[in-house]
Amino acid sequence: MTADRPRTPADPVSYPVPPQTGDRIVLAHGEGARLTRCLIRDVLLDAFDNEYLRPLSDAALLPPIDGRLAMATDSYVVSPLFFPGGDIGKLAVHGTVNDLAVSGAEPLYLSLGLIVEEGLPLETLRRVILSVRDAARESRVSIVTGDTKVVARGAADGLFLNTAGVGRMRPGVDLGAHRIRPGDRVLLSGTVGDHGITILSAREGLGLESSLQSDSAPLSELVALLLDSGLDVRFLRDPTRGGVSAVLHEIVEAAGVAVVVDEAAVPVCEEVRGACGVLGIDPLHVANEGKLLAIVAPADAEAARACLAGHSLGRNAAIIGEVRGDEMPSVLVRGPRGGLRILDDPSGAPLPRIC
Amino acid sequence: MTADRPRTPADPVSYPVPPQTGDRIVLAHGEGARLTRCLIRDVLLDAFDNEYLRPLSDAALLPPIDGRLAMATDSYVVSPLFFPGGDIGKLAVHGTVNDLAVSGAEPLYLSLGLIVEEGLPLETLRRVILSVRDAARESRVSIVTGDTKVVARGAADGLFLNTAGVGRMRPGVDLGAHRIRPGDRVLLSGTVGDHGITILSAREGLGLESSLQSDSAPLSELVALLLDSGLDVRFLRDPTRGGVSAVLHEIVEAAGVAVVVDEAAVPVCEEVRGACGVLGIDPLHVANEGKLLAIVAPADAEAARACLAGHSLGRNAAIIGEVRGDEMPSVLVRGPRGGLRILDDPSGAPLPRIC
Numbered sequence: 157m158t159a160d161r162p163r164t165p166a167d168p169v170s171y172p173v174p175p176q177t178g179d180r181i182v183l184a185h186g187e188g189a190r191l192t193r194c195l196i197r198d199v200l201l202d203a204f205d206n207e208y209l210r211p212l213s214d215a216a217l218l219p220p221i222d223g224r225l226a227m228a229t230d231s232y233v234v235s236p237l238f239f240p241g242g243d244i245g246k247l248a249v250h251g252t253v254n255d256l257a258v259s260g261a262e263p264l265y266l267s268l269g270l271i272v273e274e275g276l277p278l279e280t281l282r283r284v285i286l287s288v289r290d291a292a293r294e295s296r297v298s299i300v301t302g303d304t305k306v307v308a309r310g311a312a313d314g315l316f317l318n319t320a321g322v323g324r325m326r327p328g329v330d331l332g333a334h335r336i337r338p339g340d341r342v343l344l345s346g347t348v349g350d351h352g353i354t355i356l357s358a359r360e361g362l363g364l365e366s367s368l369q370s371d372s373a374p375l376s377e378l379v380a381l382l383l384d385s386g387l388d389v390r391f392l393r394d395p396t397r398g399g400v401s402a403v404l405h406e407i408v409e410a411a412g413v414a415v416v417v418d419e420a421a422v423p424v425c426e427e428v429r430g431a432c433g434v435l436g437i438d439p440l441h442v443a444n445e446g447k448l449l450a451i452v453a454p455a456d457a458e459a460a461r462a463c464l465a466g467h468s469l470g471r472n473a474a475i476i477g478e479v480r481g482d483e484m485p486s487v488l489v490r491g492p493r494g495g496l497r498i499l500d501d502p503s504g505a506p507l508p509r510i511c
Numbered sequence: 512m513t514a515d516r517p518r519t520p521a522d523p524v525s526y527p528v529p530p531q532t533g534d535r536i537v538l539a540h541g542e543g544a545r546l547t548r549c550l551i552r553d554v555l556l557d558a559f560d561n562e563y564l565r566p567l568s569d570a571a572l573l574p575p576i577d578g579r580l581a582m583a584t585d586s587y588v589v590s591p592l593f594f595p596g597g598d599i600g601k602l603a604v605h606g607t608v609n610d611l612a613v614s615g616a617e618p619l620y621l622s623l624g625l626i627v628e629e630g631l632p633l634e635t636l637r638r639v640i641l642s643v644r645d646a647a648r649e650s651r652v653s654i655v656t657g658d659t660k661v662v663a664r665g666a667a668d669g670l671f672l673n674t675a676g677v678g679r680m681r682p683g684v685d686l687g688a689h690r691i692r693p694g695d696r697v698l699l700s701g702t703v704g705d706h707g708i709t710i711l712s713a714r715e716g717l718g719l720e721s722s723l724q725s726d727s728a729p730l731s732e733l734v735a736l737l738l739d740s741g742l743d744v745r746f747l748r749d750p751t752r753g754g755v756s757a758v759l760h761e762i763v764e765a766a767g768v769a770v771v772v773d774e775a776a777v778p779v780c781e782e783v784r785g786a787c788g789v790l791g792i793d794p795l796h797v798a799n800e801g802k803l804l805a806i807v808a809p810a811d812a813e814a815a816r817a818c819l820a821g822h823s824l825g826r827n828a829a830i831i832g833e834v835r836g837d838e839m840p841s842v843l844v845r846g847p848r849g850g851l852r853i854l855d856d857p858s859g860a861p862l863p864r865i866c
Binding site: 183184186187188189190192193211213214215216217218219220221222223224225226227228229230231232233235254255256258259261265267268269270271300301302303305306307308310311312313316318320321322323325332393394396397398399401402405406409441443501502507508509 | 538541542543545547548566568569570571572573575576577578579580581582583584586587588609610611613614616622623625656657660662663665666668671673675676677687748749751752756757760761764796856857862863864
């Protein structure tokens with residue numbers, strides 16, 4: 157946001173005739189001049205107003221942060237922009253907040269980059285921006301700086317967002333694959349696949365029951381609860397793209413261990429189970445946007461499950477598996493009859509633009 | 512970058528058959544599973560390797576920063592991706608580095624978000640990534656975290672980048688429109704319009720002489736030189752989209768003053784002057800990516816010009832105008848015969864995708 161313009165009570169300069177752009181985004185909204193400043197002032201600053209954003213300088217000036225920092229970023233290209241349980245704006249806040257939270261940081265500040273296709277209804281942009289605002293409030297982060305680019309019709313698909321986030325690392329927290337040991341338990345905070353199947357259903361018109369919706373949610377409170385519990389938590393991750401499977405394969409690669417998942421213990425809601433059955437997809441491969449995967453020392457696993465279950469976002473928390481040192485490094489699933497199968501690591505699954 | 516994988520000497524798991532994707536980006540490169548991890552490891556981590564990025568966690572863990580922080584972001588949608596004097600990767604580093612620098616911060620860390628269109632040659636992505644690497648080294652910043660999304664053919668135009676940056680505010684620096692006073696001088700570090708006209712020429716085939724190239728450059732050293740000089744610097748900005756004109760209009764709006772620019776004093780290179788003449792564009796409206804606009808107290812103006820001129824990026828530095836309190840708040844240009852005209856603030860100039 158390049159316009160340096162404090163919101164003083166009276167404008168020192170007034171442009172009596174507002175530019176006529178109709179109700180859609182035009183290329184000039186992205187050119188850094190008058191229309192860009194109008195857009196910033198009328199749509200963005202109105203929604204996000206805070207002391208860091210308000211000066212609309214090239215960069216936001218932030219107070220000192222005590223201790224180590226964490227920094228994360230994600231771009232969001234989900235299609236459709238609006239879906240049951242959320243929209244691209246909500247996703248863009250929750251995604252980056254969650255990346256910070258699972259790293260052991262308290263999320264504080266977000267940047268917001270918009271890439272808008274010429275012709276997007278201004279009303280669509282407004283709805284997304286209000287959703288970003290609400291999600292940021294809920295997640296207790298401030299949108300402190302941003303940028304808007306407009307590309308010609310056909311050069312992008314509606315709207316892409318990017319958020320980057322900065323947080324304060326919680327002192328004494330050490331999480332990561334390096335801390336995982338054979339015997340550790342794998343916990344999930346709730347049902348898998350809700351987000352991915354919701355998006356697929358909305359996009360492809362699968363006609364699933366209307367009760368299914370995205371699980372998009374900020375995990376910072378849930379993570380804080382778990383980390384403050386004093387339990388021996390070794391690794392946290394939000395299983396987004398690639399689902400639980402991608403996270404477990406990363407663990408296998410990084411720690412050289414096997415992970416055995418007990419299929420019957422994985423929480424899956426009925427609609428997702430049904431859709432996955434029809435589509436031939438394993439729910440473990442499907443994206444989530446408000447779930448926490450935790451690896452916890454064996455003795456603390458049940459207490460950690462109970463801790464998660466005490467929060468509304470963790471009420472279906474379950475211990476779904478175990479880290480093993482005596483198997484070939486791989487992700488294994490124990491089926492209903494006790495047999496083990498290898499969970500593949502897909503390299504071509506057609507689930508694009510899920511987030 | 513979601514794969515948690517330290518670069519240990521021996522891989523605990525080896526996938527003997529690399530996925531066959533040919534030489535182009537496919538949708539699966541963005542799905543968070545195996546191909547995403549291959550891309551991150553082989554293209555991104557190889558280029559950017561540093562201690563913060565290496566763990567490839569959801570967020571980078573950074574050391575404490577002493578004092579106030581600055582945070583900035585920009586998305587980059589320039590077309591074409593490669594142009595004389597630069598490319599989208601260089602731009603994405605310099606742009607965000609410069610946003611931090613002109614705010615009075617020392618740039619430290621960048622995030623990098625990629626939105627890639629399916630079918631982009633891998634070689635193109637590699638070239639851009641190496642350019643990001645080189646620009647980051649030159650600018651003394653580290654790429655500490657990132658994200659890659661792939662969208663289907665036609666849903667984006669080749670490649671879009673986003674960078675967000677974090678820097679340490681220089682102690683005691685107070686820059687902004689609130690410090691601007693009548694009588695202050697406006698300085699420019701060099702010729703205007705080089706970047707914008709280079710892009711237009713490359714895109715539209717204007718057939719300009721090959722000597723014209725983008726001025727894309729990191730301004731952090733030049734800014735440090737000026738701020739360390741002890742001179743009374745009031746406001747700094749890099750005049751990118753909307754050019755010098757957009758910055759001056761922001762100042763007029765924010766400070767309620769007039770700015771008078773002496774047209775003859777504005778450095779413009781011959782090719783840009785010629786192209787602007789043919790196209791009917793004022794060079795003051797054209798984007799720059801390596802120029803500094805500074806507002807300085809009157810008594811320090813000549814010393815500030817000399818200070819800028821002592822650096823290779825400021826060798827054409829000039830005092831181009833003056834802040835005035837006795838005119839209606841507006842941007843005025845003094846022409847060759849001494850007459851004043853109002854410089855308009857375009858709301859529909861067709862210069863899209865210049866950065």
